[in-house]
Amino acid sequence: MSAQPATTRDGSPAPKTPATPAPISQLMGELVVDLLEQTGLIPEAKIGVLREQAKHAPVVQVLIDEGLASSEAIARIVAAQYGLPVVELGNVGIDPIAASSVPLHVLEQVNAIPYAFEDDSLCVAISDPQNIHGIDALRLASRHPIALSVAASEDIANELGRLARTAEAFGTRSSLDTVELEVVDEDELDDLEVDDGISDAPLVRLVNSIIFEAAEDGASDVHFEPQSDALVVRFRIDGVLHETQRIPRRSAIGVTTRLKVLAKLDIAERRKPQDGRISLSASAAGRMLDVRVATLPTVEGESVVMRLLDKSKKPPTMEEVGLSAAMQEQLGVLIHRPTGALLVSGPTGSGKSTTLFSAMTEINRPEINVITVEDPVEYRLAGLSQVQINPRAGLTFATVLRSILRSDPDVVMVGEIRDVETAKISIEAALTGHFVLSTLHTNDAPSALTRLNEMGVEPFLTGAAVSGVLAQRLARRLCEHCKELYAASKEELDAARIPEELRHGKTELFRRNGCVRCRQTGYRGRIGIFQLLEMNEELSTLAARKASHEELERAAMVSGMSTLWADGIEKVLNGMTSLEELARVSTI
């Protein structure tokens, strides 16, 4: 069977090719737009946008990317137009022999997947029958006649992803596009080869490909969770878990054992929680991954959670983390003072250390000595001396900090203040000719001051040393490709305490929708929500006499501090995030 020539549904011939022909795919794109216009499925206002974009990219892709249609609906329309059958890959399943009969790189190029043999023909699902060149490539690459059908492009892409991972796992992928992951420590390599008992190459590659895929997707954590029928792999992306793979139960122990070997854990111990780490280098992709591994015995078996740190990634700028222009300016003044302390406070996973690093990139310059003590080292910055704590080797925040202060630093970054000793040394350092940056686990900015006092730091020292506290939350950013405007009701705007002067008479806000690019979540990436408390004489005095949280907060608000919620509202009004999401991470 061949791709049908372009005729409209009522059988009239396709438009004639003009004298100076536009590329055939572009003409086809226009035709599809015409047809869609007739169906009335696309809002009229969008047709123009679509027509314009379809000049540069396949129209099907444009439709899906713009969130104008689901890939299933597109598949049905396109199939009818070209007189091809529709196939639901999820229902028919993929015959692995058929799938492997055409090289993967060709399939990926065309977005096609062979799923069965019928008589002598190879049944191939494609998403875009107008891609004549692609279909020709398929014919050339296959030794069988080809029978085309149309499937949802997303389904094809998913199957291709699965195929690619399997190919990677079994080493059948050509060396050109394989990404090698190496365990950095040479000793560990030896370990693997000697006596782990599972030097099982496919399993090793499967684990590597999962880790690499997680890094590619920007996942912060990977969960391997045993269930009765499978080992479920879930990635945490932008703070939310997504299931990505189910590994058959029979391979579960092999996978968890492999992970434990990599992390140098006791593979015989399955009843107690353990933790370890792996340093991986994906050299081809220019990546250095630091992976924290923790195991937990559950009733269904041992689960493994990995926290991924991509050490090669650059810290974002202060603007990129979401600091308003005003706050950037205020902070810019604070962090360039020779002494004092900037504390970033918030719950776990609120982006505190990323914000510290964005400040560090502003501070860092050749004429000053910057030393950090971290757990873990999340970003590598040129020109900094970065120390990783290692309690087993006696390197705690406090001990490292003491050594650091003997090495003549100008700026010291302490990953986290979580014990009295670290708190005391940090505050003293901030009073004795150093600028200190650190994080604290508190809900808002004023609480950081009371927390230091509770921890046993002399209140007058807290008052004198701290220059500012930045409280932070992370909200998911609305996906730019699919977010939609809606008319918010007066009640909604009032309930969110959006001040009239900020509304500027507008009542339209953005809310989430969902598209391929954001995995249907409506969100892509995250943005910080901040509250900045800048110390002044009054606040120092209050802190020194152990004032309550309420007193500190009141005084700070009078001198210009606002709430986390208010900063979030500005981001809602700018269309960066939604009210729904703001309410999830912060309260009025």
Ligand SMILES: [Zn+2]
């Ligand atoms: Zn989206």
